[in-house]
Amino acid sequence: GNVADLDKAVARYRQACTRASEVNPSHALTTSQRWGRWSSERSAWEEATEAFGYGIQAIDHLFRIQLTRDDKSSWLKEAQGIHGHAAFAHAKLGQAQQAVTALERGRARMVGEALARDRADLSALEDDHAERVTAYYAAVARIQTLQDPNAPITDRLAAGEAAQRAMDEAIQRIRRVDGYERFLDEPRYDEVRAVVPQGQPLLYLATTPQGSVALLVHTEAETPEILWGDLTEDQLNAYLLRRDAAGNVTGGYLVGQLADSGQLRVALNDEALSTIGASLLAPVSDRLKAISATGVTLIASGRLGLLPLHATPYDGTRTLLDDFDVAYAPSALVLGSLQREATQRRHAQPYVVGVGNPLPDHATALAVQRRLQGQRKALAAWQAALGQRPATDNDAQGSGTAATVARLIALCDGSPHALLHEGRLLRQAILAAAINGQAEIALALWQIAAQLPASLPNAHAELSSVGTLFAADQQWLFYEQDATLDALWAALPHATVAHFACHGQFRADAPLESSLLLSGEGLTVQKLLNDRDGRLAKLRLAVLSACQTAITDIQNVPDEMVGLPAGFLQAGVPAVVGTLWSVADLSTALLMVRFHELRIGDGLSSATALRRAQQWLRDLT
Structure with a gap:
């Protein structure tokens, strides 16, 4: 349209955002996003920064007044992309500092909020302002309790509103102390730059x-x-x-x-x-x-x-x-918090806690064997059919399938414990059954395999090799059926390094249920977030030598990095090593052992040691 129509539309957007900011922040958020996208399409960058600015103010308010992770996540999902779009517009105007702070405000808000809130250092106030410090920590403890989904609370909504009011009041009281005016405030550029090594x-x-x-x-x-x-x-x-x-x-x-x-x-x-x-x-x-x-x-x-x-x-x-x-x-905010944690933890006595190739317990082995025995007739019929198959160019493949089926039949009557090491065999059989048109057998074996992760034959050697880099009385390592959650959880308070040579599972449908698979119950993100006992208080490095451990929420709020790394980071662990996809057992073992050798033996930083280990493995293979 003409300039007058354009100006009129901009004025209406501005008026709608201004009014909604005061009475309906959710409407301000959606309106600002429409306005900002429209402005960006026209390369009206100054207008775009104004539009997205209303939205960022709205999401700041909506995020702050929510109590549960689910509620916070739902609003962050609605605001997806707004900080990046605002940063792009600021950059187009040459406003580089504003672009950085726009991105920083939208990154890992739940992890950053929890780290800043739970690990705030108020020791300098304890003598002259003890009452304010006590009120703050009491408010933190109350919110932590309410955020635990298993806590027995009758009226969670009312309790949450009261706890948030108490937290806001405690923060404001601390900000009234000289030198603490920006306590838990939004990041400024000079604060971002201050954490850059x-x-x-x-x-x-x-x-x-x-x-x-x-x-x-x-x-x-x-x-x-x-x-x-x-x-x-x-x-x-x-x-x-x-x-x-x-x-x-x-x-x-x-x-x-x-x-x-x-x-x-x-x-x-x-x-x-x-x-x-x-x-x-x-x-x-x-x-x-x-x-x-x-x-x-x-x-x-x-x-x-x-x-x-x-x-x-x-x-x-x-x-x-x-x-x-x-x-x-x-984010830079999280990085700064973790740098302080690393400094505080650097004098702890080196101690490694780890798990290697966790396997299901005996009861699971018995249950798996019974289900496999239920497929004995079908497996025998498949075996007979393979024996009658005419010779083809795929004889080698057919022989491999016949051997796989024969091994499964033998496992029906063998030791249940032997089954625990045959998760990989089951998966080979599923693929072979699907290729050979044995759909019912493939489905049945798939259901059995769900209870039986593939054994990792090199994980034991990987973990024991890592253990040799520590003194005998500075390690607590758990293998196979001994690698339970209870055993691990009891040992973690001693650890400065935790090494997990096991399977990992990322749950795209429920990222907080993503886990490291152990013998029995696994270690979930939710378990890490709910820890109130400081079990990871000495931990400086968590090595997740398992599949899919560095994957985060890909659909709803990717900026929040919800996954296993974030769980450890929120617990204050300064460094986490993880994997982005399924990895080979042997190459992972070689990489991880070399990583620890370079880190401990040569005194390299985790980032440098990992890079050199990756280059070493690449050149080796």
């Missing part, structure tokens, strides 16, 4: 419908450097999930990461990944070299954070990992 810049990354932006925060410059990329949200989403003309998912990186190793290989070799690297990471690499950086800490917003950015090629086969130590952080 020498030679290890922070790199914020965001992707929008209009393109991508990278913001490099380092000690050599007062303001962030702005780097631009052509990658759009649509291009990123098309790589993550490939769809057919009808909109059905047919592949993509996320499908491979969660379920299909074949799709993962296709995705990792897809030219689109190299395009992402060339657009986004090549300019970053050039700048890092120009400022003589030795490493970089990535803070990637939205679904961009789901990619293996450290290993994404951008110049043929070159990656960031070839030239720099690469770490990931949920």
Whole structure:
């Protein structure tokens, strides 16, 4: 339309956001998002920053007044993308500091809130303002209790509102003390820059419908450097999930990461990944070299954070990992909290606690054997059919299938304990049954295999090798059926290093139920978040040498990094090593042992040790 119509529409949006901000923040959020997207499409960047600013104020308010994780998550889901879009608009105006703080305000809010709230250092106030400190910690304890879904509370809504009021009042009382005016306030740019180590810049990354932006925060410059990329949200989403003309998912990186190793290989070799690297990471690499950086800490917003950015090629086969130590952080706020935790924990006596190849208990083995015995006739019939099969070019494959079926029949009458090591055999049989048209057998074996994770034959050697790097009285290692949650939970208060050589499971439908699989009940994210006893108080490093342990919530709130790493970080663990997809048992064992050797023997940082171990394994193979 004409200029008058445009001005009228902008005025109406501004009026709607202003009024809604006072009486209906949820309406202000949705209205600001529509206005901001419309402004961005017209490249009206100053207008876009104003529009998205209303939305950020609204989500700040809506997030703060919620008590439960579910309620907080629901509002964060509604606000997805708004901080990245605001940052892009600020960057277009050359407002680099505002762009960084916009992204920082939207990152890992639940982890950051919990770390800042639960680990606030008020020791300097205890002499002159003891009453305020006591009131604050009492409010924290009450909120922690209410956030536990298992706590016996009759009127949770009323109790939650009262607890939030008490918390707000306690915070305001502390802010009235000289020097504490910004206690638990929103981050400022100078606070972000203060956590940047020498030679290890922070790199914020965001992707929008209009393109991508990278913001490099380092000690050599007062303001962030702005780097631009052509990658759009649509291009990123098309790589993550490939769809057919009808909109059905047919592949993509996320499908491979969660379920299909074949799709993962296709995705990792897809030219689109190299395009992402060339657009986004090549300019970053050039700048890092120009400022003589030795490493970089990535803070990637939205679904961009789901990619293996450290290993994404951008110049043929070159990656960031070839030239720099690469770490990931949920946010600068969280990074600063974890730096303080690392300092406080550095004098603890070294002690490793670990699990190696946890296996189900004897009762599970008996139950699995009974179900397998129920398939004896079907397996025998399949075996007979294989014996009558005419010779073909696939005789080697057929012989392998026959041997697999024969082994399953033998296990029907063997020791139940022997079954515990045959999870991989069951999965081979499922695939063979599906290929051979034995659908009913495949389904039955699949149901049995669900109770029996594949044994990890190299996990025992991996963990015992790690143990040799510690004194005999400085380790508590649990193997197979001894690797229970109770045993682990009892040992963790001693640990400075926790090493998990086991299976991991990411639950896309319920990220808080993602777990490390143990003998019996697993260690879930929810268990870590509910810990009020400080069981991880000495832990400096958690190594999750298991499949899918670094995957976070891919659908609802990717900026929150909900998953196993966040559970450990929220508990104050300064460093976590995890995996983005299913990994081979032997190569993982070699990598992890070399990592610990470099970290302990050579005194390297975790990021440097991991990078060199990865390079060593790559060159070895």
